[in-house]
Amino acid sequence: MFDKAATYDLFWDSAACEAVDASQRWILTAMQRHGHELVTMLWRILGNEQDVCDAYQTTFLHLAHHDGGRRPRRLKPYLFRTASNAAISMLRRQMAERKMLSNVADTEVDARDPGRDFDARYLAETLRRHLAQLPIHLQDVITLRDLGELSYAEVARALGISVGTARVYRCKAVQLLAARMNPGEEQ
Amino acid sequence: MRLLKHGEKTRSFDEGKARPNACKRLRARLAKSLSRSVGPDARWVRRHIANCPRCRRRLVAIGRVDLALRIVQSQTQPLDLLMRANTAAVRMLNHSLRDAAHERRLDESRPEPSLLQRCRKYENSTVNVAACVAILLLTKAGLFSSFHNARTEGHQAMKQYYATQAGQDLADELFQS
Numbered sequence: 001m002f003d004k005a006a007t008y009d010l011f012w013d014s015a016a017c018e019a020v021d022a023s024q025r026w027i028l029t030a031m032q033r034h035g036h037e038l039v040t041m042l043w044r045i046l047g048n049e050q051d052v053c054d055a056y057q058t059t060f061l062h063l064a065h066h067d068g069g070r071r072p073r074r075l076k077p078y079l080f081r082t083a084s085n086a087a088i089s090m091l092r093r094q095m096a097e098r099k100m101l102s103n104v105a106d107t108e109v110d111a112r113d114p115g116r117d118f119d120a121r122y123l124a125e126t127l128r129r130h131l132a133q134l135p136i137h138l139q140d141v142i143t144l145r146d147l148g149e150l151s152y153a154e155v156a157r158a159l160g161i162s163v164g165t166a167r168v169y170r171c172k173a174v175q176l177l178a179a180r181m182n183p184g185e186e187q
Numbered sequence: 188m189r190l191l192k193h194g195e196k197t198r199s200f201d202e203g204k205a206r207p208n209a210c211k212r213l214r215a216r217l218a219k220s221l222s223r224s225v226g227p228d229a230r231w232v233r234r235h236i237a238n239c240p241r242c243r244r245r246l247v248a249i250g251r252v253d254l255a256l257r258i259v260q261s262q263t264q265p266l267d268l269l270m271r272a273n274t275a276a277v278r279m280l281n282h283s284l285r286d287a288a289h290e291r292r293l294d295e296s297r298p299e300p301s302l303l304q305r306c307r308k309y310e311n312s313t314v315n316v317a318a319c320v321a322i323l324l325l326t327k328a329g330l331f332s333s334f335h336n337a338r339t340e341g342h343q344a345m346k347q348y349y350a351t352q353a354g355q356d357l358a359d360e361l362f363q364s
Contacts (some may be wrong), residue, residue: 027280031273039272043264049271052264056272057279064280120258127255146256178248181255 026071027064034076038083041148045087045131047124055090059083077158080150084143091132130180138173141166 038059042052059082063072072078131139137159144155145166156166222228227236227246236242306313325331342362350358 024280028277031276035273036269039269040264043268044259044262047259047262049265049268052268053272053275057276060276060280061283064283123251123255124259124262127252127259147259149260174249174252177252178245181251182244182248 024064024069027060030063030075030079031060034079037148038079041080041143042083042087044147045084045128045143046090047128051087051090051094055083055086058086062086074157077150077154080144080148081140081158084140084148088132088139088143091128095129095132126181127177130177133180134173134176138169138176141169142173142177145170 035056039052039056042055046052046055059079062082063079066072066078131142134142140159141155144150144158145152150158152163152166152170156163159166161169226232236246346358346362349361
């Protein structure tokens with residue numbers, strides 16, 4: 001469950017509202033209403049404060065410029081999907097950079113070490129790495145469902161698929177992750 | 188379960204629509220009974236897994252993914268992260284939205300050069316045409332024939348001068364061509 005959001009009423013009442021034009025106040029309302037959930041999801045995907053702030057900014061920048069500054073019809077799914085896409089793009093970029101620095105070989109060797117199964121940080125990193133490599137439709141579902149903690153109905157609405165399809169995609173995503181996270185064991 | 192008498196209808200059937208709570212309860216009961224009979228908790232499934240290394244490996248792999256997801260979910264974010272993210276986003280939005288109108292205008296704006304600047308590309312050809320026209324006019328006005336006359340007369344004057352100073356023979360030889 002999400003932790004109870006800290007209240008930042010002073011922040012919202014003063015500087016923020018004065019700064020943004022009256023016609024764009026709905027963006028601040030969206031930020032106030034969904035900000036905590038978004039930050040939590042981004043933190044789970046990225047695990048880095050600076051990256052979270054960057055992805056969060058990108059999300060709201062997209063929102064502000066969506067369809068000439070008009071409010072999307074389904075705000076919450078739009079926000080979560082945009083944030084998830086931004087975060088996954090960042091993950092992929094980081095992975096490409098890391099690959100360029102050629103540390104991949106070492107990581108692959110470490111993956112077979114059973115002792116690392118109990119290393120929480122390693123497991124989380126492995127999950128993130130493999131999550132970014134999933135097919136987009138599976139990636140969207142598992143990100144929104146497990147890291148964004150949206151219900152299957154909300155996930156289905158966000159992605160424009162049925163609830164059943166969302167469940168099937170999640171199941172496939174877990175199977176694929178299991179196969180990729182344990183390369184030597186899946187036969 | 189009570190059997191219906193002939194002609195009697197259930198309430199939900201009678202109303203033509205199912206009650207959502209009843210559906211939910213039914214779905215939950217079905218899922219529970221399905222899980223008990225064919226899910227991972229079923230006795231026969233457990234017995235199979237205990238004797239099948241391949242299924243055991245798969246179950247362990249899926250359990251590992253589940254564990255990783257739970258670890259990621261349980262990682263706590265810094266307390267001030269939301270505040271910092273909001274501040275940065277609002278600052279960025281303020282900047283972006285304030286400049287958005289100007290940016291849009293700039294995006295849509297087209298260069299508006301003056302007439303002189305627009306005609307500059309025809310400068311060379313215009314100068315050439317003007318030169319041709321000037322030459323034609325000068326020819327028409329007889330300026331070139333006047334030049335020719337002046338040249339011929341100057342030539343004769345020089346010949347005359349050499350003839351008086353150096354002799355007719357030398358002058359003829361010099362101005363022969």
